[in-house]
Amino acid sequence: MILQSLHQLYNRLAEDPQNGLPTPGYSLQNISFCVIIKADGSLIEIVPCRTETIEIGKNGKEKKTVRPLSLLVPGQSKPPGQGLNPCFLWDNTGYMLGFKPEDPKKSEAAREKERIRTLASFDAFKTRHLETETLIADPHFSSVCRFLESWSPDQAADHPMLQEIISGFGVFQISGSLKYVHQAPAVSRWWNEQNTISSAGETSFCLVTGKPAPTAATHDPAIKSVAGAQSSGAKLVSFNLKSVESFSKEQGDNSPVSETAAFAYCNALNWLLARKERRFRIGDATTVFWTAAATTAETLFPWMMSGVPEAEDTATKNRVHDLLKKISQGILGRDDLGDPTVPYYILGLSPNASRLSVRFWHTGELGELITKLKLHLQQLSLVRQWDETNSKNPEPVTPTVYQLLRQTSRDADGIPPLLGGALMRAIVLGTPYPDSLITAVINRIRAEREVSYLKVAVLKAWLIRNHHQLITPMLDETNVNLGYRLGRLFAALEKTQQDALPDLNATIRERFYSSASATPRAVFGRLLRLYPHHLGKLPIGGKIVREKLVQEILDSVQDFPSHLNLQGQAQFALGYYHQRKAFYPTKTKEATVA
C-alpha cells in the first residue's frame, strides 16, 4: 500500500537522472564546505559551498536565503552512536580536519575531553582512507591521502572560515578538476563493488516487491522535512521498542522489507518532502501528493489545497485560482489536471518523537478526486461579505483547507490536531464533515460575536452534506426553517437599531448574539419590545419597509423555541449572514442595468 506506491514512485522518478534521486549506496547530504588541495596533497584553501536563492518575502522585499549544497555522497546518513564512524570522502570538520569549534560554556575538563575525541576521530578518518589507497589506486584519491598524512589539526586555526562552519559536512576537490574526489570514476567503481559484496547473504520474502531479497534491518535514509519531527530525520518504519517486537524477531525482521525496497521508498518520500511544491500542511500533518504517472495535478494539487505561497509568481497563483474556479463550476477540461483515470495518492504524516505516524492515506482515481473536490467547493459556495467591489482584500471564493481549519481556533496553534485529517478525509472521500469542526466554529462565532464569511461557509457546507438541507448561496426568502428565520429576524432587529442609533458602540449583536442563537425564547421577547422604540426613530419610508420585512419573517414563526440545537444554531448564523448581506447588496453591473 503506502510502501508499494512509494516504491513505484521511486522507480518512475529514477528513470530520469534530472530528478537527482540517490542510487543504492549513496545518499544526499547537505555539503557546506569544500577542501581544495593540489595533486601533491598540499592544501590550497577551504571554501564554503553554498547556493544562494533570492525569494520575495511576505513584505514584498527580496530575501536572500543561503543553503548548503545538496550533493550525492557515498554511504548512507552519518552513522549515529558514540563510537568513531568516519565517512568515506566526506564528513564534518571534526573527522575531516580534526577541528571542532569549542563551546565556551562547557567546563575545561569537558572541552579537553572533546578535543581528544576530535583528534581521535581525525585519526580514524585518516586510517580509513589510507587503508584503501592501494585498493582504489586513483591519483585523485592518493592526493587526498597525501593531504591527510601532511595535515596537522593545529593548522586549522589558520583558516578563519572554519570558525563559521559549526555544523555541516565537507568534501574534497583537486584543484583544476571540475568534479569532487568522491565522484572520480575509479573511486565510485570501487565503492559500488564494496556495496554489492556486502549485500549478499540470507534472503527472505520482501513484502513490498514480493521477491526474495536480503531484509533491511533499519530503513535508511531517515525521512526528513516532516514538520515537528527531529531535524535529523524520523522513521516511517521502525521497531524501537520491546513491545512491538514479535516472535523473538528484532528490528527489520519484524516486517521483511528488502534493503533495495526500503532504500527506494525512503528516498522517494524524501524527494517529495524536500520539494515545497509537493508538500503541504493540513493541520499538524505534513502531506505529500503524487500520482501514478506524471500529471499536472502533481505540482498544482498541493497549492490547491493549501494555497499558493506569497513568494510564487502571479501567473502560478492565477493558474491555481483559475483551476479551482473551473472545478467548482464543473467546467474543468478532461485533461486540465492530467488523465482522470490515473491513480492518485495522498499521504499525511505527523511526527511522534523519532517516528512518523500516518495521519491519513487516500488513494483513488484522479477524476474521482476532482469530482469530490467540486462537491466540496460547491457546498461551501456562499455570497461574500467582502468581494472585489468593496474590499482591497477580497475573501476567497474557493477557500483552502487551512483557511477552513483556521476558523476553529483563535490562533493557529489551537487547531485541534485530529481535525485536519478528519476534514481532509471528508473532502477527499465525499463523506460527512466532522461534527467537531462545526462545534468549534459555532463556539468561535459565539465568542467573537462576529459572523464571518468563512465560518458561515463551513456551516453551510455541513448543513448540506451532513443534514441534506437545501440551502442557497444567497438569501432565500422561502426558507421557513425556524433557526434561519430567527437569524434573519435578529439581523433585521439589529439593522433597525443601527439605523435608529447609528453611534452605538455595542449593538444588540455584541450583547445578545450568543444567547439569541442558543436560547431564543429568553432573548427575543426583550428584543421585540425594544424594536418599536427603534422603529419610531426611522423616517416614514424606512419604517414601512422594515415593518413589512419583519412581518414577512415572523409570518412562519409560531413560537420562539427555548433552545436551538447545533443545526438550529448553524441555520441561525446562516440566516443572520444572508439577511445582513441583503441589507448591503453588492452593486454589480447587472444590478444597475436591471
Added chain:
Amino acid sequence: MSYGIKLHLSGDFACFTRPEMKVERVSYDIITPSAARGIIEAIYWKPQIRWIIDRIHVLKPIRFTNIRRNEVGAKASAPTAAAMNGDIVVLPGIIADDPKTRQQRASTLLRDIAYVIEAHFDILDYRFERGGPELPANDCAGKHLDVFKRRARGGQCFHQPCLGNREFPARFSLIEDGDPLPACELPPEQLNKELGWMLHDLSYLPADKKAKDSFLTGRGKRVRTEPRFFHAQLENGIVTVPPLQSATA
C-alpha cells in the same frame, strides 16, 4: 459431506495491523486470514482440527479513521507473565501508567466493517501418523462441525473474538447452509481492488538454538516463525485465500 462453514462478522472498529507499520499502527484494507482464523478458533477449536480460511466476502465500504491511544512500550517479563497465569503469587507487574512505559501512539483503523468468512477444517490424525488405526474421518468431522455450529448459533465462545485488537470486539452469527448471504454494500470502485501483499499466517518451523529468532513453545519445542504473504485481490467483493503452503515466505 462439506465441512465448510460461513460466519457473518461485523464490528464498529477494526485494526488488522500491517507488520511494517505496527508501531504507529496502520490497518490492512480488510481482515487478514490469520485474524479470521483467530475469530473462528475463539468460538470452537480442538487440537484435532485445523481451521482453514477459504474466502473473505467484504460487505461494507472500506473506510479508515484515525485515533490516538495510550499504549505501552515495554513487554511483560517472564515472571510477570507467570504471575498473570497464576503460577506464582508475587506480582512484579508492569505499571501501565508509569510515564516511562506509557506511550501515546496513533492508529489508522477501519471503521464499520462486516465480512462473511468462508472456512473449513482439516482433521489432524496424529494416531494414524504414528502408525495407529485411521480415524473414520467423516464421523469425527461431523462431530466437530456440529459442535461449531451449535456454539456459533448460541453465541458461545471461549473468549470474546476481536477484530485485530482486543479493544474492538467482533459480533458474529452463523449463516446456515442454503441461507442467502448478507448484501454487499461495497461501492463500485472498491468491488475489484488490488490489495497488495497481505499477511496470510505464520508458519512455525523447527529451529535450533543458533537461530537468533528461535524461541521455546509451551510444550518445550524450539521453533521459529516465518510470516507468509499472499497477493490479495478483491474480485467482485470477494478475496479468495490460497492455501498457506502456496503463500510466499
